[in-house]
Amino acid sequence: MKQLLLRFEPVIWLLFGAGLSIGTMLLTGFVLIVGLAIPLGVVPADALSYERAHMLASNVIGRLVLLGLIALPLWKGAHHLRSLSIDFNGEARDGAVGGLLYLVAIIGSVGGILAVVRL
Amino acid sequence: MRVEITRFDPDKDEVPKTQEYEIPVQADWKVLDAINYIKDEVDSSISHRWSCRMAVCGSCGMMVNGEPKLTCKTPLSAYSDSIKIEPLANFPIVRDLVVDIDGFMDKFRRVKPWIVRAKERAEDMEALNEKGTYSQSPAELVVFKQFSMCINCLLCYSACPVVANEPEFMGPAAIALGHRYNLDSRDQGDRERNRIFRGAGTVFSCSFANECSEVCPKNVDPAAAVNQAKLGAVIDWAKGLVLPRGGA
Ligand code: FES
Numbered sequence: 001m002k003q004l005l006l007r008f009e010p011v012i013w014l015l016f017g018a019g020l021s022i023g024t025m026l027l028t029g030f031v032l033i034v035g036l037a038i039p040l041g042v043v044p045a046d047a048l049s050y051e052r053a054h055m056l057a058s059n060v061i062g063r064l065v066l067l068g069l070i071a072l073p074l075w076k077g078a079h080h081l082r083s084l085s086i087d088f089n090g091e092a093r094d095g096a097v098g099g100l101l102y103l104v105a106i107i108g109s110v111g112g113i114l115a116v117v118r119l
Numbered sequence: 120m121r122v123e124i125t126r127f128d129p130d131k132d133e134v135p136k137t138q139e140y141e142i143p144v145q146a147d148w149k150v151l152d153a154i155n156y157i158k159d160e161v162d163s164s165i166s167h168r169w170s171c172r173m174a175v176c177g178s179c180g181m182m183v184n185g186e187p188k189l190t191c192k193t194p195l196s197a198y199s200d201s202i203k204i205e206p207l208a209n210f211p212i213v214r215d216l217v218v219d220i221d222g223f224m225d226k227f228r229r230v231k232p233w234i235v236r237a238k239e240r241a242e243d244m245e246a247l248n249e250k251g252t253y254s255q256s257p258a259e260l261v262v263f264k265q266f267s268m269c270i271n272c273l274l275c276y277s278a279c280p281v282v283a284n285e286p287e288f289m290g291p292a293a294i295a296l297g298h299r300y301n302l303d304s305r306d307q308g309d310r311e312r313n314r315i316f317r318g319a320g321t322v323f324s325c326s327f328a329n330e331c332s333e334v335c336p337k338n339v340d341p342a343a344a345v346n347q348a349k350l351g352a353v354i355d356w357a358k359g360l361v362l363p364r365g366g367a
Contacts, residue, residue: 010356012323013349091284
């Protein structure tokens, strides 16, 4: 398992790095709008009405952004948790822990792809 | 001032112990001056490494009150009336304040820290200027100059949480120096180094804690080098997928 993880390390790191930057920025913006701006009335609530949100999300760019929002943070999270596990003396179990975490990220990403395709 | 120094004699001691010295100090002393004073005037049995006294040779790195420091560059006045000096963390101790850096030297060699040319000389003659060296413009120099300022003092290895956990990790200075050659316009060894960088315990083991750059006395910013090296290794890997590789 460790060998497999090592072989795919460049892809994993790329997804992690993308999750770190894009995911963090997009998610922060998302939380700011949905969690603060709308409740405070800075942004009118119907700006994100179902029809508008659906229209925004269902074109190609919208779908890609949505997929990025769903999938990339999963890779970021999985990689962070794996690093954390290693930091807590997890060298020996790294293959299993890493494999499991990335499996969750893969399942989530596939789910994300299905979700945006069927939107 | 009270100075506590780690003592360890591999022939007698099981574990390192601490010895205390009370010494007069001068306002303009560096930490190294205090150790040299003890060695010269109080206790000649202390072992420590130093040479240039001007932050160039990189041999005087030690833990000062728990932080990796170049002792010839660190003013004593930065500390109050007591100071604790230990050998660099994350290295085996040879004796007292002297650590074993063989492990680093092996890692260093692995990144091929020299200019690699795919085909030496004969077909390269056109690239040689009249002095017989490969010419390089100031703009090409600037690209890697910062990373070439490393003096191998190894403070970064002492600060790195990944090295502490995985002693096999190639570590900040070795990766930064490998990356320095990857960025050098005269070098053609980047493919080999990138392959090494994609091996176990190298660039991707770095969790970007940035501690190496915090303690670097020469502002090399090894953390930046390691993370640029990650991207370089990924791009090289992706290129390998789409472009056939000649047997250079
Ligand atoms: S004695 Fe040379 S760097 Fe300190």
